Amino acid sequence: MKVVLINASPRNSSSSASLLESLKRYLDGQIETVELHCSKKVVSEDDLKQLRDADRWVIACPLYVDGIPGHFLSCMKQIADEVKSTPHVYGIINCGFYEGIQTDLALEILENWCCKSDYSWGGGVGVGGGGALASLPKLEPGVGPKAPVDKALKNLAETVLKNIPQKNEFVSLAFPRFLYKLAAQWGWRGAIKTNGGCAKDLNKRLS
Amino acid sequence: MKLIIADIENIPFEVHGEYKMIRPQEKIHNCIGCFGCWVKTPGICVIHDGYETTGSDMGKCSELIVVSRCDYGSYSPFVKTVMDRGISYIHPDFVIRKGEMHHKRRYKNVIALSAYFYGENITEREKWTAGKLLKANADNYDGKVKEIKFFESIEELEGIRV
Ligand SMILES: Cc1cc2nc3c(=O)[nH]c(=O)nc-3n(C[C@H](O)[C@H](O)[C@H](O)COP(=O)(O)O)c2cc1C
Secondary structure, rough: OOOEEEOOOOOOHHEEEEEEEEHHHHEEEOEEEEEEEEEOOOOOOOHHHHHHHHEEEEEEEEEEEEEEHHHHHHHHHHHHHHOOOEEEEEEEEOOOOHHHHHHHHHHHHHHHHHHHHHEEEEEEEEEHHHHHHHHHHOOOOOOOOHHHHHHHHHHHHHHHHOOOOOOEEEEEHHHHHHHHHHHHHHHHHHHHHOOOOOOOHHHHOOO | EEEEOOOOOOOOOOOOEEEEEEEEOOOOOOOOOOOOOOOOOOOOOOOOOOOOOOOHOOOOEEEEEEEEEEEOOOOOOOHHHHHHHOHEEEEEEEEOOOEEEEEOOOOOOEEEEEEEEEOOOOHHHHHHHHHHHHHHHHHOOOOOEEEEEEEEEOHEEEEEEE
């Protein structure tokens, strides 16, 4: 019995990584866990071996253009071709928009992949407001804006430990939407200034 | 202009009128999630491998035509990577449309989006997902869906009229 935690974000420091870290806290000590980072188009031979050796996979992935990032679609095809085991697969999709429900298509794509590849889809969690996850202060689990996310991850951890399926659960941060929107927009203005530009460059149209 | 994103080198049908085609000629690098196309070089991707202008190409088109293998109800990795690399078509700021958060427009053009999916054994469920994906993309681009069709093979694409 082993769970592979697959981080499908191309970024080194990502919301997907922080979601897996939180999930791991709820799994710790109760089952062996292995972590993989699929940040490129190709999955290494070692990582494929880890996948073959585990009976449960949890994929944490950012939402890109309403679906799965292109590089991870390549990984999924490769895994389907090269890993002929029958794991239970769970998904955690986080997105920049506030509403967690916007991740449902990406979860559906993971489910379709499982159907085609003879893996068992175990359901997952869709997290809205993911853009803020990595920058939120680290509080006790279940406290602060991340509380609804922690609760969903705790439920998912229990499902994974029991090795059973669950319904997809969609959550947002416990933080008002208009403030999330404002904070993001301040963030973009700060970022472009740090890069030597000014706020109105954000509106640039190329001809 | 029509913008065509295809995952095959040679599409087996003719395109009428002015168009630009993005296809797998050069190796494509995946999006690295840096948002540089919004906050470093607004409008252009920071990875200069021949695919960096997708966002601004989208800003010039009236129709976006996708020709793609259907993988699990998604576009294929190549087509999806091109689309990931093209998010500078939209503006980083958020707006609320129909009760949901989306991005503001950067350009004024309204894109009519069509997709021609091919592949053996595309399941009904995958077709359903692909249809929703197209609709979701159109919502995020603040455009509209024009047409979606599924084909068993690349050869069958011959029947397409665009
Ligand atoms: C190319 C690209 C496309 C994106 N598309 C969407 C989208 O369609 N909807 C959304 O809510 N967020 C979208 N996002 C935002 C990411 O989902 C969000 O920033 C997420 O927190 C990144 O997760 P990560 O840190 O695990 O990589 C997109 C980001 C990138 C870079």
